[in-house]
Amino acid sequence: EAGVAQSPRYKIIEKRQSVAFWCNPISGHATLYWYQQILGQGPKLLIQFQNNGVVDDSQLPKDRFSAERLKGVDSTLKIQPAKLEDSAVYLCASSVQGWETQYFGPGTRLLVL
């Protein structure tokens, strides 16, 4: 069974630029999550999708972050404009249903200069 795929793996941008991350969850997983993991901290949930609907985006900085999950499969997370404090690893995870047994992708490491 293929795992959660993410791209790119690394990205370096200047502040105020925009960036987008892509995630392909495990086939058949209805729930998809985006987490932000700042160096030395645990992952923090940004947004959760159930199929193509948003379940929880309470911690998503909506003035600069946006996410979509078209057709209930792949998802993209966008930051526009980026700030220095957005430097982090962005993790995508998926699960069959609900919060338990989440499978994480390798993450995208973002550095904002």
Add this chain to the structure above:
Amino acid sequence: QQQVKQSPQSLIVQKGGISIINCAYENTAFDYFPWYQQFPGKGPALLIAIRPDVSEKKEGRFTISFNKSAKQFSLHIMDSQPGDSATYFCAASPDGGKLIFGQGTELSVKP
């Protein structure tokens, strides 16, 4: 109240020893407590999880001990091996809600 506090921040153990990582929480609505293991450059992977209706769960060399009254839970790694060297995160979920992760413990097992 939504925080999960994890300690220690880093841990060095000799091969064959016992690694112990502790977590504490405040929110009594938490009812699912997983532990994740993360290797450098990889995403976290579920290691073992427990619900508050049991005080201990064991899977191979990994054991979760849960103390509901003290609102604490811990991960014990028996016979620690160099391959166990990774960052470990505890987490908690309130009644089907989102996972709240601890700050992580970087474990190094020396040969």
